[in-house]
Amino acid sequence: MLRSTGNIVQRLVQKVWVYWILATLLACGFMGYALTADRSPAKRIFLPGKTTHGHYQIELDCHACHTTSFEMKQDACVGCHVAELKQCKDTHPATKFIDPVNAQRLKVLDATNCLTCHKEHVPERTYPMGLSLPTDYCYHCHTTIFEDRPSHQGFAFNSCQTAGCHNYHDNRALYENILVKHFGEPDVLENPHVPSRDYHDWLKSRKQLGSPLTAADQDSKLPADEITTALAGWLKSSHSTAGVNCSGCHQPPVEVGDTEVPQTWSESVALDVCSGCHKPEAEGWLGGLHGMRVADNFPPMQVCDARLPMKSAAAHRLLTCNSCHPAHQYDTHLAAVQACLECHNDDHSLAYTRSSHFELWTAETNGKSPAGSGVSCATCHMPREEGAGRIVVNHNQNANLEPNEKMVRSVCMNCHGLEFSIDALADPQLINKCFEGSPAKHIESAQMAKDWFDRKQRERQERLNRRNSQ
Amino acid sequence: MISLRTITISTALLGIGCGALATLAGCGSSETVAAPTRASEAAKTEGISPQTFADSVHAVMMADRTVYAKHVVTRLKKQNAPVAPSEYWEDEEHKIPLPAQMFRMGAELVAENPEAGFSYALKSKWPLNPQNKAVSPMEIEGLEFVAENPGKNFYGEEKIGDKTYYTAVYPDKAVAQACWECHNNHQNREADYPDFKEGDVMGGVIVRVPLNK
Numbered sequence: 028m029l030r031s032t033g034n035i036v037q038r039l040v041q042k043v044w045v046y047w048i049l050a051t052l053l054a055c056g057f058m059g060y061a062l063t064a065d066r067s068p069a070k071r072i073f074l075p076g077k078t079t080h081g082h083y084q085i086e087l088d089c090h091a092c093h094t095t096s097f098e099m100k101q102d103a104c105v106g107c108h109v110a111e112l113k114q115c116k117d118t119h120p121a122t123k124f125i126d127p128v129n130a131q132r133l134k135v136l137d138a139t140n141c142l143t144c145h146k147e148h149v150p151e152r153t154y155p156m157g158l159s160l161p162t163d164y165c166y167h168c169h170t171t172i173f174e175d176r177p178s179h180q181g182f183a184f185n186s187c188q189t190a191g192c193h194n195y196h197d198n199r200a201l202y203e204n205i206l207v208k209h210f211g212e213p214d215v216l217e218n219p220h221v222p223s224r225d226y227h228d229w230l231k232s233r234k235q236l237g238s239p240l241t242a243a244d245q246d247s248k249l250p251a252d253e254i255t256t257a258l259a260g261w262l263k264s265s266h267s268t269a270g271v272n273c274s275g276c277h278q279p280p281v282e283v284g285d286t287e288v289p290q291t292w293s294e295s296v297a298l299d300v301c302s303g304c305h306k307p308e309a310e311g312w313l314g315g316l317h318g319m320r321v322a323d324n325f326p327p328m329q330v331c332d333a334r335l336p337m338k339s340a341a342a343h344r345l346l347t348c349n350s351c352h353p354a355h356q357y358d359t360h361l362a363a364v365q366a367c368l369e370c371h372n373d374d375h376s377l378a379y380t381r382s383s384h385f386e387l388w389t390a391e392t393n394g395k396s397p398a399g400s401g402v403s404c405a406t407c408h409m410p411r412e413e414g415a416g417r418i419v420v421n422h423n424q425n426a427n428l429e430p431n432e433k434m435v436r437s438v439c440m441n442c443h444g445l446e447f448s449i450d451a452l453a454d455p456q457l458i459n460k461c462f463e464g465s466p467a468k469h470i471e472s473a474q475m476a477k478d479w480f481d482r483k484q485r486e487r488q489e490r491l492n493r494r495n496s497q
Numbered sequence: 498m499i500s501l502r503t504i505t506i507s508t509a510l511l512g513i514g515c516g517a518l519a520t521l522a523g524c525g526s527s528e529t530v531a532a533p534t535r536a537s538e539a540a541k542t543e544g545i546s547p548q549t550f551a552d553s554v555h556a557v558m559m560a561d562r563t564v565y566a567k568h569v570v571t572r573l574k575k576q577n578a579p580v581a582p583s584e585y586w587e588d589e590e591h592k593i594p595l596p597a598q599m600f601r602m603g604a605e606l607v608a609e610n611p612e613a614g615f616s617y618a619l620k621s622k623w624p625l626n627p628q629n630k631a632v633s634p635m636e637i638e639g640l641e642f643v644a645e646n647p648g649k650n651f652y653g654e655e656k657i658g659d660k661t662y663y664t665a666v667y668p669d670k671a672v673a674q675a676c677w678e679c680h681n682n683h684q685n686r687e688a689d690y691p692d693f694k695e696g697d698v699m700g701g702v703i704v705r706v707p708l709n710k
Contacts (some may be wrong), residue, residue, distance in 0.1 A: 116587060124617055124652035127705055128632040130658035175627065204585045483684035491682065494692070 038222075066325070076148035080157045080334045081316065081425075085323045092147070104141040110314075111426060115197035115433065137166045144195070156429045162189060178475045191432070191453035191470040200435035200445065206476035212444030219442030220399040222411045222418050224359075227269065229417040237270015247273040248292040260355030276300055301348050307419040309348075315423035317346045330370050341370040360392055363403035378461035379404065402442070410437045431458075446473045547663035548652055550706040554615065555667050558600070563672070566596045571673050598631070598678065615707070621700030623690040625683050629700070633657060638663065639666030640701045644700060647698065654708065661710040669700040 061069035292331035302309035351366035384402035392402030450466035
């Protein structure tokens, strides 16, 4: 009896070993696959922590940021963000710290390395802005600030960038000269309006605009009765008025040697085709949250992948050009508001239709007020900016957020005074209400800059008077 | 001695004029020797000493700076041209960089060029921009020296972090009226800053060459 029990136990132990070895082999195999398989969802088991709300979309492409030995790539950050750092006239570029005398300073805070302040996969230290950022980094170098700017005495050492006054990189709307220049402006400027789009005129001036086309000119390869809706949309669109025929998008020519040869007819239109005429817009889109997956050769983002609240009905929509610009209906009014609200379901988005911005937009779209007087979602999140020799709608919808002072100059100051703009953007409750109401508090930075400049001017005048009287 | 790469670069810089990289400078001028001749002679025989290298690149900087200050900035000012230099040139219509900013931008381009092999900066005991204040003890000593000893340059070796540098400081003198007028009337100047006149040392150009020590 005892002997047979012993045998059973022995067999069981042997089997456990077998199971254990099998399980180990399976686990090793799975991990080996996860490690080596390109962009496999299995890779998620190796993520050391939740990825930030920007990078999570491409988190399966470990090598976007890491080398094959999983060290950080030298150009991991600037590889994607260099253009925006240049555009924002970065006040702390790495080149500023290359002077050897900064060696001691860099020991305290290595300002030449993005990772000194920004870490990925550390959700417990990641702020709503989407990155980790110590609050006290300014003071490590600007230790004499209280002597240099006596007005700053009494300020908390970690309040520089949390009080609506300073940023590390982008201070275009916050530096002293602009604060003084726009000091005392009214909350709403005298002639509030956004810049007009000028692509049509720009093409015309370069003699690149085709002649307007009619229904008789259409060159679709499909039977006429199959394209009734498409034809009606196209006839109303700027494509037909700019001479862009069906084949321009569905059968675009490719260069073969010195000649252009039409491709085979395609019902779908690839991003590259849109990009042929709308390059800056396509590049902007690829740089933002909407298009960054496509930029990194992933399938397009699906609405349900978003971390912001989205409408459940839109959950399975894919983000492509056609998401906001439905084929043949290139109605920018639709793209500027309706397209956004079909998906976005957060407080700020939902409050828009109750805001005075929306009233202005409705008045414009109804023809009751002039073009450029309305404020749509796109007015603020896809601003019209100068670029490529014309006004370009920046399709990177998060380029002027994070920090949101980035939108002060390109957006708010078209209509509002600088101080009001800074105050409004520093008020999270007001943002939630889509700016319906007044800012809760006033940021003193413009007044402080004005006082500082006035004092310096007074001292200068006294000096000149003394010199003249000598 | 400095590295072969640095010597090669210095020779190349001198050979092609180095306009784009070692560009331009602030308000003033400094004494230089006939560096290109000395550098090329030295190169033929025993290599280029750190001092010759520093003198040579400094000569290029000064030449380009002088052209900008005298033939661009002063000329525009004299003509009351619609384009004028301004500290906030990037943010204003029809403005161009101040000479000191041009100099700084050139220095930053050199700094980010991994092949340059040296660095330089324009600093002063009386900086209008706090970023142009001397930092290392040798910079402070050098700026003091060139201010107190008109016509002389300052040379020395200093250790910063774990690297040793050959550091040369050249006096930066007031040459164009626009320069000292602007500095004397600038709102950022401190009460104890001197009133500059023609020929005064307003600051110093610091050329720093890493040594293989």
